[in-house]
Amino acid sequence: MADELLRLGLHDLHVSLGGKMVPFAGYEMPVQYPAGVMKEHLHTRAAAGLFDVSHMGQVILRPKPGMEALALALEALMPVDVLGLAPGRQRYGLLLTPAGGIIDDLMFANRGDHFLFVVNASRKAVDIAHLTEKLAGAAEVVPVTDRALLALQGPQAEAALAAHVPVAAMRFMDVAVLPSAFGELWISRSGYTGEDGFEISVPAARAEALARALLADERVLPVGLGARDSLRLEAGLCLYGHDMDETVAPVEAGLGWAIPKLRRSGGARAAGFPGWESVLGDFEGHLHETIVGLRPEGRAPMREETHIYDGDRFVGKVTSGGFGPSVGAPIAMARLKVDVTAPGTQLTGEVRGKRLPVTVCKLPFHPTSYKR
């Protein structure tokens, strides 16, 4: 194991912008800039925020026999519809262990003659090894190491990016390869904030110029990991290593929506993915616990690991929790026994030895505004 933190290609830019650098997933990352988490969060919801997400893994899967064979091979690894994903479209996917636990959650795009995966930084080595082994006959797995990845998120993201590349016609989860003054950009209309926005893969050598060009737009503020976390939490989006890991199955992580009818019992391509018996059983009354939203009654945030009780019965733990700047109150996601997951259920969370009231609620906490 390397103890030394890796530096992002845009490290100097973050430092020059006053970014406070902290270790995250093996990288030195900006947790916040001088504006601070609260302002960065609210600015992203009101205008646009620019995030450096170059720590995430970009991986190309080049088909050996053909795209259809690769799509089917991927359906043997993920409980999603890969075959039906049209060129120019992206989808959310989950790699599963033989027991149905989540190896990683990711985005994958059909780019005509190959797939592009974007995976979590902390899991990229595991994912690449897994894909390389499992797809040995179906694909060549090629990590992309010469590109940075920026996310531009918020209601003004389209206007700010359209000044450089024609993205206005893209819809949520579209992907495109567009030439620009910053080289060839690989753009998806997606993100992880609940806002409309884009993820932009840019040649490493041109990344700083693109970031500076976007930041020169007064609508765009640099945003660090702190606000990235509060934004995704308000949007009810799970974070790997917190709300899910290899011991948690998709429906237990509240990710049942990611498994289409096609892959569920009775569907045309039902089952056939790792751990399908137990994963699909979770849709059929075998589920023991799942993720819900919690609204603490007072102002005290309930952080990850906070124990939740129904009367005297321990019913689960907070998996992600903090303060929601747009909600204006503490919010949390917790994995709880299914019998206490109905919205409106009154429970308590133990904070510093005191049991404080919380109410189960639906996710997200803040409405999403994707451009569908």
Added chain:
Amino acid sequence: MKYTKEHEWLRVEGDLVVVGITEHAATALGDVVFVELPEPETMVSAGDEVCVIESVKAASDILAPVDGEIVAVNEALVDTPALVNEDPLGAAWFFKMKLDDLSVLDDLMDEDEYNEMIG
């Protein structure tokens, strides 16, 4: 004004000592969203955890800087935690203490020493 290594400031006001956190500490904490105060009329020893502050990032404690009795707390912080970022040296005082002997403050840092510590 006197300062502790834990980034608290202490200001003598009549026979009481007013305690808050420094601007340096408030900036490092980030946006404060929750403050839990001690009960007034509580006897505390130096080093006791007496307040909880939560920022958007994390929770931290305020320790009693010296031995004494907490005689008043700033309820305004409970309703408006953001005061800690807006006015850490003024409106965002946390509590007032009664000390047996004010001379214990002599052992704390003065402003120059504190500024040197935080570099």
